[in-house]
Amino acid sequence: MVAGQGDKLVIAIDVMGGDHGPRVTVPGAALALKREGEKRRLHFLLHGDEAQIQAELNRHPDLKAASTIVHTDQFITMDEKPAQAIRRKGTSLFNAITSVKTKDARAIVSAGNTGALMAMSRMILKMMAEDLERPAIACGWPNSNGMGTVLDVGANVTSDAHQLIEFAIMGAAFHRAVRGVENPKIGILNVGSEDVKGHEDVREAHRLLREGGLGLNYYGFVEGDDLFSGKVDVVVTDGFTGNIALKTAEGAARFIKGLLKDAFKSSPFAMLGGLLASAALKVMAKRVDPGASNGGPLLGLKGIVIKSHGGAEAWAFSNAVSVAISLAASSYEDDIKKALANLSKAMPVVQSSALPKSNAVADAGQAVEETKVS
Amino acid sequence: MVAGQGDKLVIAIDVMGGDHGPRVTVPGAALALKREGEKRRLHFLLHGDEAQIQAELNRHPDLKAASTIVHTDQFITMDEKPAQAIRRKGTSLFNAITSVKTKDARAIVSAGNTGALMAMSRMILKMMAEDLERPAIACGWPNSNGMGTVLDVGANVTSDAHQLIEFAIMGAAFHRAVRGVENPKIGILNVGSEDVKGHEDVREAHRLLREGGLGLNYYGFVEGDDLFSGKVDVVVTDGFTGNIALKTAEGAARFIKGLLKDAFKSSPFAMLGGLLASAALKVMAKRVDPGASNGGPLLGLKGIVIKSHGGAEAWAFSNAVSVAISLAASSYEDDIKKALANLSKAMPVVQSSALPKSNAVADAGQAVEETKVS
Numbered sequence: 001m002v003a004g005q006g007d008k009l010v011i012a013i014d015v016m017g018g019d020h021g022p023r024v025t026v027p028g029a030a031l032a033l034k035r036e037g038e039k040r041r042l043h044f045l046l047h048g049d050e051a052q053i054q055a056e057l058n059r060h061p062d063l064k065a066a067s068t069i070v071h072t073d074q075f076i077t078m079d080e081k082p083a084q085a086i087r088r089k090g091t092s093l094f095n096a097i098t099s100v101k102t103k104d105a106r107a108i109v110s111a112g113n114t115g116a117l118m119a120m121s122r123m124i125l126k127m128m129a130e131d132l133e134r135p136a137i138a139c140g141w142p143n144s145n146g147m148g149t150v151l152d153v154g155a156n157v158t159s160d161a162h163q164l165i166e167f168a169i170m171g172a173a174f175h176r177a178v179r180g181v182e183n184p185k186i187g188i189l190n191v192g193s194e195d196v197k198g199h200e201d202v203r204e205a206h207r208l209l210r211e212g213g214l215g216l217n218y219y220g221f222v223e224g225d226d227l228f229s230g231k232v233d234v235v236v237t238d239g240f241t242g243n244i245a246l247k248t249a250e251g252a253a254r255f256i257k258g259l260l261k262d263a264f265k266s267s268p269f270a271m272l273g274g275l276l277a278s279a280a281l282k283v284m285a286k287r288v289d290p291g292a293s294n295g296g297p298l299l300g301l302k303g304i305v306i307k308s309h310g311g312a313e314a315w316a317f318s319n320a321v322s323v324a325i326s327l328a329a330s331s332y333e334d335d336i337k338k339a340l341a342n343l344s345k346a347m348p349v350v351q352s353s354a355l356p357k358s359n360a361v362a363d364a365g366q367a368v369e370e371t372k373v374s
Numbered sequence: 375m376v377a378g379q380g381d382k383l384v385i386a387i388d389v390m391g392g393d394h395g396p397r398v399t400v401p402g403a404a405l406a407l408k409r410e411g412e413k414r415r416l417h418f419l420l421h422g423d424e425a426q427i428q429a430e431l432n433r434h435p436d437l438k439a440a441s442t443i444v445h446t447d448q449f450i451t452m453d454e455k456p457a458q459a460i461r462r463k464g465t466s467l468f469n470a471i472t473s474v475k476t477k478d479a480r481a482i483v484s485a486g487n488t489g490a491l492m493a494m495s496r497m498i499l500k501m502m503a504e505d506l507e508r509p510a511i512a513c514g515w516p517n518s519n520g521m522g523t524v525l526d527v528g529a530n531v532t533s534d535a536h537q538l539i540e541f542a543i544m545g546a547a548f549h550r551a552v553r554g555v556e557n558p559k560i561g562i563l564n565v566g567s568e569d570v571k572g573h574e575d576v577r578e579a580h581r582l583l584r585e586g587g588l589g590l591n592y593y594g595f596v597e598g599d600d601l602f603s604g605k606v607d608v609v610v611t612d613g614f615t616g617n618i619a620l621k622t623a624e625g626a627a628r629f630i631k632g633l634l635k636d637a638f639k640s641s642p643f644a645m646l647g648g649l650l651a652s653a654a655l656k657v658m659a660k661r662v663d664p665g666a667s668n669g670g671p672l673l674g675l676k677g678i679v680i681k682s683h684g685g686a687e688a689w690a691f692s693n694a695v696s697v698a699i700s701l702a703a704s705s706y707e708d709d710i711k712k713a714l715a716n717l718s719k720a721m722p723v724v725q726s727s728a729l730p731k732s733n734a735v736a737d738a739g740q741a742v743e744e745t746k747v748s
Binding site: 142143144154158189190191198199223224225226227228229237239240241243244245246247248249250251252253254255256258259260263264266267270273276277278279280281283284287288 | 516517518528531532563564565572573597598599600601602603611613614615617618619620621622623624625626627628629630632633634636637638640641643644646647648649650651652653654655657658661662
């Protein structure tokens with residue numbers, strides 16, 4: 001237990017996590033403080049090696065004044081097996097998550113090993129509802145209206161109807177808290193928009209959400225291209241499809257960027273054209289920069305856990321910290337609890353267990369395996 | 375039965391199919407004849423309204439000399455229910471598919487109603503192997519090496535391990551025939567590359583393909599961004615994931631195109647830049663133009679059936695006709711038959727039935743429903 005911070009909003013940072021450690025996480029936290037500190041009184045618990053953190057903090061006096069260092073010399077590496085990582089108490093990640101459990105912090109942000117973060121969060125914080133097996137990972141997704149939310153993007157390899165509805169509830173609460181949309185429009189990702197399309201689980205979830213009674217703004221089925229159309233704010237899908245859609249979109253963006261680069265190199269005219277348009281192209285590139293949407297919550301835990309891309313630079317990491325602050329300052333957890341309670345009234349767990357739990361076997365082997373978010 | 379065409383390669387065209395009908399399909403066939411006619415002696419069976427076809431043919435004397443019109447005044451509309459469409463004998467689509475069954479043509483190309491094409495092809499031509507329930511749809515996918523093949527992109531909502539292996543066999547035979555790669559490298563789409571990743575069906579298919587014995591060049595698991603990387607030539611996945619990945623990629627391309635357009639309009643400098651680079655940008659746009667990869671085979675049928683995008687213009691339709699010609703001129707059907715025979719030796723159908731057939735229920739309702747390919 002560290003010293004209480006009164007009415008301040010306290011965020012725990014796993015300083016040692018990620019490809020770059022303190023060199024990125026400390027300046028990232030400083031950037032977030034600068035941006036969010038005007039709206040709220042913030043304090044940071046910086047979990048990691050004191051000497052390394054101090055060296056970075058000396059360049060960021062504002063953050064230094066608003067931080068407490070929680071020293072440890074144990075860290076989890078990016079390629080450490082989650083099963084092994086969870087056994088090592090006292091690592092910076094372990095301590096950071098524990099500070100949420102002990103209510104010393106309202107949220108924790110880590111750019112570290114996703115599998116370890118997932119396994120350790122489940123172990124320390126526990127799931128919000130008994131039938132939730134593992135947290136879903138949500139991510140920001142640029143669309144015609146600005147930024148949408150997509151989940152699950154990789155935590156669960158298959159998801160039954162009950163889980164898809166839980167994703168809808170959690171995704172809507174997340175989107176409301178972070179993007180400020182009061183009643184986000186929700187769609188289920190499918191291969192067509194008619195009621196008969198898709199497999200049993202999406203159709204069952206669709207039928208139940210159509211019936212209403214959960215207080216959700218349900219639009220209906222959406223297709224792959226609607227991830228960008230902005231037709232809905234929150235797109236719900238199983239973790240297998242969501243992960244593949246996310247990586248397909250990232251692959252498409254990278255491929256087109258490469259073609260564009262080649263095009264601008266293909267002739268002197270094109271090169272001059274590229275130079276003239278470069279400012280405008282940079283603005284555009286920022287719209288599809290994964291750093292802009294960095295900060296994916298692990299949804300369904302008793303506590304706020306935010307995963308940053310492992311390779312994030314300071315600006316991207318600061319966006320993940322902002323997501324943590326927005327969630328921590330909102331009624332997001334209560335929203336989810338209330339909606340899940342409504343769900344168990346409308347669709348008791350006994351009924352949900354009667355639905356095909358197709359993922360039971362497949363998930364078992366993955367529970368503590370690394371899931372890449374990007 | 376129409377008059378025999380000797381040693382000519384005969385292609386049946388459903389002239390009335392698609393959003394534009396004869397206005398696109400006739401000039402499309404003429405373009406394909408111009409491109410492919412030097413290599414092979416071609417003949418076309420043009421199924422549809424004689425007067426409309428004649429009017430178009432008068433502008434294309436070469437095609438006129440290499441065609442026979444098979445008149446009918448019955449057509450299937452784009453929004454007609456497949457269940458209704460299959461009952462109507464004598465439509466241009468019905469006649470075109472039947473001409474493959476009667477061996478008057480080697481292949482059929484249609485830009486019409488996908489659901490009707492699918493249902494009618496199954497009814498008239500039948501599947502190649504008894505455990506194949508419905509054809510898989512393959513599509514071309516631009517990647518760093520040129521053009522890859524992805525399947526299934528929408529015919530089957532779920533696919534068990536046995537079906538995934540059948541897709542691998544059929545996809546490899548298709549890629550060899552159409553892209554001229556002797557021993558195409560195959561990958562299974564998954565959420566990670568390690569053996570333990572993904573659900574039971576992909577892991578089982580992965581294990582069996584790893585064992586070898588099917589004469590396939592199996593690489594292993596690939597991820598969403600590998601659809602573009604060119605790491606493999608053929609990417610195998612279930613129809614649900616494949617359809618969503620395809621539409622996600624199309625959505626990403628359209629979204630970025632929109633941003634790019636806005637960027638070039640955002641200032642006079644950017645506008646001038648866009649003008650200077652316009653020739654290079656057009657070359658680039660052609661690389662990701664869906665028309666370049668138009669022509670998706672319905673794989674697994676006793677006969678060659680090619681689906682063109684409904685909205686295809688003449689150039690795109692001509693590419694679908696070229697795919698039909700390449701397949702018809704190749705040993706593709708024998709390749710698949712041989713490989714499927716190897717598969718039933720290595721993995722008898724009795725064993726395959728023991729695998730979870732998770733799609734049985736879900737597919738039932740979709741069998742004759744429209745599946746949009748894009």
